[in-house]
Amino acid sequence: MLVETEIKSELHTYGGNGRFILAKSDEIIDMLVKEYKDSVQLIYLDPPFGTGDKFTMLKKVNGTRITVSTYDDTLNDEQYIEMMRNIMNGCKKMLTKSGAIYVHVDYRMSVKMRLLLDEVFGENNFVNEIIWSYKSGGRATNHFSRKHDTILLYKNGKSMLFNLEAIGTLRGTEQRSHMKKSVDEEGKVYFSIRSGGKIYKYYEDSMVYPSDVWDDIEHLHQKDPERTGYSTQKPEELLRRIILASSNENDIVMDLFSGSGTTSAVASKNNRHWVSVDCSPVAMNVLRMRQLKTCEEISLFSKSEPMLIEHLDRNAIDHNIEVELKVEKTSSEKYKITVISQSGDCPISYFAVGYVSNNINSFTPEVFTTNINEGTALYFINKSDKPFVIHIADYRGRQKFFKYVQ
Numbered sequence: 001m002l003v004e005t006e007i008k009s010e011l012h013t014y015g016g017n018g019r020f021i022l023a024k025s026d027e028i029i030d031m032l033v034k035e036y037k038d039s040v041q042l043i044y045l046d047p048p049f050g051t052g053d054k055f056t057m058l059k060k061v062n063g064t065r066i067t068v069s070t071y072d073d074t075l076n077d078e079q080y081i082e083m084m085r086n087i088m089n090g091c092k093k094m095l096t097k098s099g100a101i102y103v104h105v106d107y108r109m110s111v112k113m114r115l116l117l118d119e120v121f122g123e124n125n126f127v128n129e130i131i132w133s134y135k136s137g138g139r140a141t142n143h144f145s146r147k148h149d150t151i152l153l154y155k156n157g158k159s160m161l162f163n164l165e166a167i168g169t170l171r172g173t174e175q176r177s178h179m180k181k182s183v184d185e186e187g188k189v190y191f192s193i194r195s196g197g198k199i200y201k202y203y204e205d206s207m208v209y210p211s212d213v214w215d216d217i218e219h220l221h222q223k224d225p226e227r228t229g230y231s232t233q234k235p236e237e238l239l240r241r242i243i244l245a246s247s248n249e250n251d252i253v254m255d256l257f258s259g260s261g262t263t264s265a266v267a268s269k270n271n272r273h274w275v276s277v278d279c280s281p282v283a284m285n286v287l288r289m290r291q292l293k294t295c296e297e298i299s300l301f302s303k304s305e306p307m308l309i310e311h312l313d314r315n316a317i318d319h320n321i322e323v324e325l326k327v328e329k330t331s332s333e334k335y336k337i338t339v340i341s342q343s344g345d346c347p348i349s350y351f352a353v354g355y356v357s358n359n360i361n362s363f364t365p366e367v368f369t370t371n372i373n374e375g376t377a378l379y380f381i382n383k384s385d386k387p388f389v390i391h392i393a394d395y396r397g398r399q400k401f402f403k404y405v406q
């Protein structure tokens, strides 16, 4: 018999290095400060930009296109600044003395955010105003097209960690029109330029480092394999530059507006620990799927570094998800669990079977799939005498747990 059961979190022992919390960051910031005081190396914040928009996600599942609401960017100016002030004060307490915070905004919020960061971190701790310039989308006809975001970088103490070498790229063989190409006596190619009576030489095999204008990272295109369908998703390359520059392996990287989980994906790939928060159940679902995919692709996770997904905002997960499951015992320990039908308004995105550890009320999947149709079955060997639990989630992030009791 299947009995619906309440579970607080998921502990993924096959993938992770991180912790995702489904909650409003401004509401849990004090809890985070208690846990992470002086211990976070890097914080990246990509908050809603004050667009007044309601965002949705488009997904093609088994040939059908579905639209799900992801989040509303509808706070008024005053509420927005108050939320950000509260969060930034917490960020300051969590950062290490060599830590850094990057705040990603556009023309709508860049001035207000700069003033707020000056207030919280101090004008002296301003480091860079990074311009991320891209070429995506349409063109304006009545003003200059707005084709950049602003990323404000502040440090938290006198000496900020900055790994310049980690973000360099080889100068390469491309001819620069304003430079002369020559070969030295050892046969090495270099480009040179005369300026102020001096000759500057740049070898092909030397490194170049990004300035504060980033025009070499493209916006995600419609068909980009990295795309999750989550609107406002940022490219991994952007986060890669930030994470490599401002943290070392095993450092903690935090993102309090995690969205599709770009920060956590890049952090996992580069052996950083991550803590990500978002108030959207859709974001939780996308992050779960993305981490599992990342884990499969690069298999770098160690079993001792699990990923914890906490469903702190229980109200955000509407339990109205309709699914019919069948459990069959196929041998003494082996079970076949089949999705017979799904009659809800949104397809199922994740189906797992595992156990719950009662002391922390956390579900640990033993087998899972993210490719689900009616008739999809998971085979599960029940090695213990504990009841096993089935976890079902849909693309809206709504979910249910069922305990199997004989």
Ligand SMILES: C[S@@+](CC[C@H](N)C(=O)[O-])C[C@H]1O[C@@H](n2cnc3c(N)ncnc32)[C@H](O)[C@@H]1O
Residues within 6 Å of the ligand: 023, 024, 025, 026, 046, 047, 048, 049, 070, 071, 083, 230, 231, 232, 233, 234, 235, 256, 257, 258, 259, 260, 261, 262, 263, 277, 278, 279, 280, 283
């Ligand atoms: C611009 S998106 C982040 C996109 C992300 N950087 C990515 O690459 O996918 C902003 C996110 O902030 C979340 N959000 C809005 N208000 C929030 C709050 N108070 N606490 C936590 N998350 C919030 C939204 O659900 C949304 O996913």
